Amino acid sequence: MLLKYFYDKSLAHASYMVGCQKTGEAILIDPDRNIDQYLDVAEREGMTIVGSAETHIHADYVSGSRELAEAIGAKLYVSDEGPADWKYTFVDGYDHQLLKDGNEFAVGNIKFKVMHTPGHTPESISFILTDTGGGADRPMGIFTGDFVFVGSIGRPDLLEEAAGQAGTAEPGARDLFASIKRFNELPDFLQVWPSHGAGSACGKGLGAIPSSTVGYEKLFNEALQFKSEDEFVAYVLSDQPEAPPYFAVMKHVNKHGPKVIGDEGLPKKIDIAKLTATVEDHMVIDVGASKSFARNHVPGALNIPTKYIARDAGWYVDYSKPLYLIAGGAELADAIHVFREMGVDNIVGYFDGDEVAKSGLATEAYEYKTPEEVAGAIERGDMLLVDVRRQAEWNEGHIPQADHRFLGKILDSVKEIDDSKPVVFHCRSGARSAVACGIAQASGIKNVINLDGGIVRWEKEGNPVVSEQPQSVGCGESC
Missing domain, CATH: 3.40.250.10 (Rhodanese-like domain)
Incomplete structure (x- = not known):
């Protein structure tokens, strides 16, 4: 069996490639929109990606499943649990399998068993992996998505906080408590592979190491120590990080299917002569370093350095309106990558940062x-x-x-x-x-x-x- 770990630090998002080396087939777990990274590794390892599996409808980044289905015909494995409002609506156009608790599917000799683990969201599922090609008759690990993290657990209040579904936080917390009971019944030796690490807003107090075991989490994960449901509910609903508004947009995008970007390149460069008028009529974000911006910048432009786009931009960007950037050199490609991971597809152009600095238009400072x-x-x-x-x-x-x-x-x-x-x-x-x-x-x-x-x-x-x-x-x- 081949297991590859991918981590996007800007979004604290983990995804995985699981391959059967006997058949040369591989599947991705919770992939993001940047599918080239997966295709490159698959080619190096002599693998063919045949599927993409999602643990739930993600709120913090754009899923790569539709991109993979369009690009290489990957089969989609998605949850069919939860109420009607939390069903995927775009998968009918692609080869897919809807999954419920207890269902199984396989890629080569790698078997996955579905475990419904609601709470973070109603449709959340986890995948228990067994490598039958190696002769194993017991599972090796579990992909928990946003259910159990290293040292923490997925928050149950996002539907209420970000998607505006009033009255869902407490029922979600109680569902989460029931899911924990099932998790605690799993063998201690199972490895735990979550979809987020430290810095994610999908929970509080996430650990910075990439994986754990069921036994270790049972011993030391604070969220797994509660015997009283009411005390657990009070704990898990307190002190959660603020949820940015773009989470609601991501839920919608990933449910109904994100735009396929394919080989779409960088946005067009805009003539510097149009900068003043653009700032007056549109949102313009300078992605340069904060101290450089402080020394001199264009009046009316906002400053969100590239490394903080994932943290901050989701609070301010209007997904329905055109967005312009001020960026120089490698900053532009990095910034576009993060914006696209967040589903910001309305970046219509950019102004070259070096040209702006020399233009005399950067007249403001602090x-x-x-x-x-x-x-x-x-x-x-x-x-x-x-x-x-x-x-x-x-x-x-x-x-x-x-x-x-x-x-x-x-x-x-x-x-x-x-x-x-x-x-x-x-x-x-x-x-x-x-x-x-x-x-x-x-x-x-x-x-x-x-x-x-x-x-x-x-x-x-x-x-x-x-x-x-x-x-x-x-x-x-x-x-």
Whole structure:
């Protein structure tokens, strides 16, 4: 058996290739839209990709199953569990198999048994793998999708938080508790291969290592220790990371079938003479480094550095409207890759970053200042301090004078900020607050400062922080 692991760091997404070396056939588990990576590995390994299997309708990236079906005729293996609202609608146009709990399918001598594991979403399934070609009569591992992660578990509130389906979070949590009971009945020796790692918003506290075992997770995964269903529900619904609005778009896209991009290249380059008018009428995102943007940038442009696109862009981009980029060199291809993984297919053009820098159009700037430089003015009320971190971070500890405005929603609330005095934005280290500075200036608040080093440096320099941490939800004596 051949098992290959693929990991997209920007989205904290893991996918897998499972191949039968006796027959030369392979299947992909939860592939993303960048199918060239799979085709290249298959060619090197002498494998033919014959199928693509999905554990559920994904919310954080565009699935590659339809792309594979179009490009190479891959057979699609998808869930037929859950209510009617959570059925795939595009698969009828392709060779496919609908899967329910207990169903089996095979690729060469590799057998997969379907286990319905609802909770994260109603249709979620896991795949238990047995390598019959090696003579095994017991399974080797389980592909858990967004059900069980290393050290964590999939969140059950996305339908309510991102897709607007009120009243689904608690029932989802109770379904998840029942799914955990089934997981705990599996043999300890089974390997666990999840679809996300640390940094994903599909759960809280995900581990950074790629795989685990059922036995290890039973012992040390906090979410698997609860005996009381009610206590588990309280635990799993608390302190989840904020869900960006684009998750709802991804659910729709992956349910009904994403656009097939095929060999579509990069967007067209736009004449620099059109930049000012474009910024006035459309969203323009500069994907260059934050400190370069701070030194000089085009008024009205937002700044989301390429490495933060997956984290931030889903909060701001309107999928129904044209989007333009400012990018230079290799930045462009990398940025387009991440945007396409997020389903942003409306990028109609870009302005060359080097040309912009030389054009004289980059006339705006903002400063980075250390805590030492601004602490006194903040304490006296001569500067307004805005904390853009997540709610859980704010609760854990924040600067007493700070106004809390979460970065993901600041585009809607930034005009409420009092700009009669300089506005200092801060986060943990200075990366997210740099994005906030760009949003503020594009919204008309010009006198902005980024707190260099964020709250980490603020504390190191001996400045005060207060906590509003609510009482933690533990598993109590019933664990």
